[in-house]
Amino acid sequence: MEATSWQLLLGGERAEDSGRGEGQARKWAGKKERAGRQASSPQCCWLVAHPTTEHATKTARTREEKGWEGGKCLNYAGPSLDDSVNEVTNCNKIANKAIMGFARFDLIKHYSHLEFGKWNDRPLVESQVQSLYQSFLINGADRFNPAHAIPLVVHKEWLEEGSYEKDLDERRELSELPILKMSGNAPKEWKIIAAGGHHRTKAIEAWMKKMEKEHELVLAEETHVTDLLAGESGQDQIDHIDKVVRPRRQKIEGVLEYGGQWIVTIFDRGQVSEIIGLHISRNETKHVYMQSPEEGLIQKYRMLHAKGQSWSDIEHTTAGGVFAKQNELLCQDYVFNHLATIVSSGTHYIHAPEMQFTQFYDTMFSSYGGILADVTMRLENRLRLCFNTVPYKPKKGKDGDTEIYQQLKQAHPVLDAISGSLREALNDVYEKHLGGNTPASYRFGNTNEDIWLKSYLLYKFDVVSTMKDYVKDQLAIKHLPVDVRTALEGCAAKAALVLGQSDDIEDFGYFPLMSRSVGTTLIRNLCMIERSIFEVSAWFSPFLYMAKAHGKDWNPGSASAEMIRAIMAHPDYDPEQRGGVVAEIVSLIFEMFPEFLNMEGQITNINMAQRVTQQRELQLAFGIADDGKNSRRRGTNAVQGKRKGKGGSDGADDKINSSSSSSDKETDGDQEHHDEDDEEAREGTDFRTSR
Numbered sequence: 189m190e191a192t193s194w195q196l197l198l199g200g201e202r203a204e205d206s207g208r209g210e211g212q213a214r215k216w217a218g219k220k221e222r223a224g225r226q227a228s229s230p231q232c233c234w235l236v237a238h239p240t241t242e243h244a245t246k247t248a249r250t251r252e253e254k255g256w257e258g259g260k261c262l263n264y265a266g267p268s269l270d271d272s273v274n275e276v277t278n279c280n281k282i283a284n285k286a287i288m289g290f291a292r293f294d295l296i297k298h299y300s301h302l303e304f305g306k307w308n309d310r311p312l313v314e315s316q317v318q319s320l321y322q323s324f325l326i327n328g329a330d331r332f333n334p335a336h337a338i339p340l341v342v343h344k345e346w347l348e349e350g351s352y353e354k355d356l357d358e359r360r361e362l363s364e365l366p367i368l369k370m371s372g373n374a375p376k377e378w379k380i381i382a383a384g385g386h387h388r389t390k391a392i393e394a395w396m397k398k399m400e401k402e403h404e405l406v407l408a409e410e411t412h413v414t415d416l417l418a419g420e421s422g423q424d425q426i427d428h429i430d431k432v433v434r435p436r437r438q439k440i441e442g443v444l445e446y447g448g449q450w451i452v453t454i455f456d457r458g459q460v461s462e463i464i465g466l467h468i469s470r471n472e473t474k475h476v477y478m479q480s481p482e483e484g485l486i487q488k489y490r491m492l493h494a495k496g497q498s499w500s501d502i503e504h505t506t507a508g509g510v511f512a513k514q515n516e517l518l519c520q521d522y523v524f525n526h527l528a529t530i531v532s533s534g535t536h537y538i539h540a541p542e543m544q545f546t547q548f549y550d551t552m553f554s555s556y557g558g559i560l561a562d563v564t565m566r567l568e569n570r571l572r573l574c575f576n577t578v579p580y581k582p583k584k585g586k587d588g589d590t591e592i593y594q595q596l597k598q599a600h601p602v603l604d605a606i607s608g609s610l611r612e613a614l615n616d617v618y619e620k621h622l623g624g625n626t627p628a629s630y631r632f633g634n635t636n637e638d639i640w641l642k643s644y645l646l647y648k649f650d651v652v653s654t655m656k657d658y659v660k661d662q663l664a665i666k667h668l669p670v671d672v673r674t675a676l677e678g679c680a681a682k683a684a685l686v687l688g689q690s691d692d693i694e695d696f697g698y699f700p701l702m703s704r705s706v707g708t709t710l711i712r713n714l715c716m717i718e719r720s721i722f723e724v725s726a727w728f729s730p731f732l733y734m735a736k737a738h739g740k741d742w743n744p745g746s747a748s749a750e751m752i753r754a755i756m757a758h759p760d761y762d763p764e765q766r767g768g769v770v771a772e773i774v775s776l777i778f779e780m781f782p783e784f785l786n787m788e789g790q791i792t793n794i795n796m797a798q799r800v801t802q803q804r805e806l807q808l809a810f811g812i813a814d815d816g817k818n819s820r821r822r823g824t825n826a827v828q829g830k831r832k833g834k835g836g837s838d839g840a841d842d843k844i845n846s847s848s849s850s851s852d853k854e855t856d857g858d859q860e861h862h863d864e865d866d867e868e869a870r871e872g873t874d875f876r877t878s879r
Contacts, residue, residue: 288354292452293451303381304382306341307466307469325506329392332451333451338452340380342457343374346371352365399443488518489518499518499523536615559748566696578599602675611703615704617651633699633779644698655680696771
């Protein structure tokens, strides 16, 4: 009995079982092989479904008649979009045909003539209004951007001819669009359907009130100085008015001239059906990726750097929230320089947990923020000393190495040679010997401890070995830039030289090369002695206590950063030696870490009062309210235990510490301390000794 095609595909009858000869067996084996090949091809897969060759042939003929050729259907329609996408596209086409043009429209002046909620009865949510208001304060009101146009639906005959522009492409300046006007055909109490923009209208109204108030303050300041008698106003005041106040007033006046104007898209009411009305008024449903606060901070820094600006170019903002905190950080010299260090090093530091915005903000404004920035810069520079084009071969004799080391300090680093993979490898070496929870990590930089010195020596040898292995792999790559190849060839020998230098205090001998985990260790250890650093920093910051008052927007930042500023500006120190003084003080903090821990416990028990750094607190201390009137003086704030919110907790925004700019609010702990100090407050306090 002859085997069917589907039997062949499933194994079929064996030839020897049917009593056939050897030749017949080979014949059936060939058929089986051909059937297997056919089954794997798309155009012949139908063989499996039909039991006989006759049926298979008939099916093939039918497929050919219906337009199949070579395994493909000739009637195939091609790629297509989702039905929902096609529906939106069709609605957009119809809506575009209903557009009469574009114009400027004063949302505030004509608010009573706008009808919101016709097709979308979304409620007016105050939080959304506030978010838009803050956005206007931060980014400005982008009122004439077509992407932000508010759709208005109105009868065509109600509008004056020429009060709207039919084609935006023909107008270069959108701020010169015609102002929409009603014709005599419009009803006396006309209403225009606004298919969106309710929250925006309320936000614009709040933003305008804020701008008007700021204009009054700026005008009053300018008028006050102008009205002073000759000789009463100093040249600094006059320069400030000419360069800052007056330009600001003129800018605000120009912005206010537009009033509540906003670009609008005008739809013909006669062409807008219920479906199209629902379409143009619907809320956004697609996901839009919003940058994180830390991404925004880095981007703002990059933009300032690209413009050639620095921390001194940051303008005070009336906005609040994350944007205000970003500005607080960027207007501090030590934070700006710290960002310059980590951003120029690629993404190695940027993606570290310590860069989470709340934690980064708390860290940089803590008492040790200035020390962290200073040490990070110094240790990163130590790493960069190993990668330059200065030729170096180890020589016997200390004088030769000293001379080369000075050349390395003057050389320009080749940052492209310090790749992300190399930084990760060096970070692993640090973690192995000095990082994590190793005994050495709690003795970081303490040359008085044998555990640190022995671990550092092992770390040094491992760093050199790691660099040699890395360079061996990199030099095998063809087409490396010449400067990168040169920098890599000598980096291991230079690392041995750099890590062995310990004579000059400014070189931070016996400190590791900078990496991500080094920063983690620094923050952990310095956090343990935060109050001690705050107390010691105050010894070097006489400027704070000598000043009679500080401006409302002034913030010294980290206490240790203020200490460094005071030392670098001290008239009794040789300008060339001031950097060495800072290095000596900072390195002593690590060498005397046990003593600082002991001091930390003592200060915690004493419960030292908080140093006043804000104008409002200073006024209250002397019984002066914000309006200049006398008020009952309250006692000084006190630091109640360790500050909460470390590690990026949300509660960090409400903290009160030595450097925070948001110290106007009182905690429950402060209020308890006020009760205890009430009698002392009546008698007054010598703020030269307050912290």
